[in-house]
Amino acid sequence: MFCFQCQETAKNQGCTINGMCGKKGSTANLQDLSVDAMVAMVMKAGETAVTTMAALDQANT
Numbered sequence: 001m002f003c004f005q006c007q008e009t010a011k012n013q014g015c016t017i018n019g020m021c022g023k024k025g026s027t028a029n030l031q032d033l034s035v036d037a038m039v040a041m042v043m044k045a046g047e048t049a050v051t052t053m054a055a056l057d058q059a060n061t
């Protein structure tokens with residue numbers, strides 16, 4: 001287990017055995033995956049917005 005998802009983390013370095021909050025490693029892993037998926041989704045949305053804006057710009061010139 002490794003979790004560094006909050007300010008209560010062990011020794012300010014990361015919970016490695018069990019979470020100081022009681023969280024298990026499997027939960028920490030799923031939360032990391034969830035955040036990774038959200039970051040990827042936002043990056044894709046940003047790319048789509050840029051592409052769309054460029055296409056609209058092109059269409060209006």
Ligand code: SF4
Nearest residue numbers: 003006009015019021
């Ligand atoms: S296991 Fe809990 S206390 Fe430890 S860093 Fe993650 S969220 Fe914070």
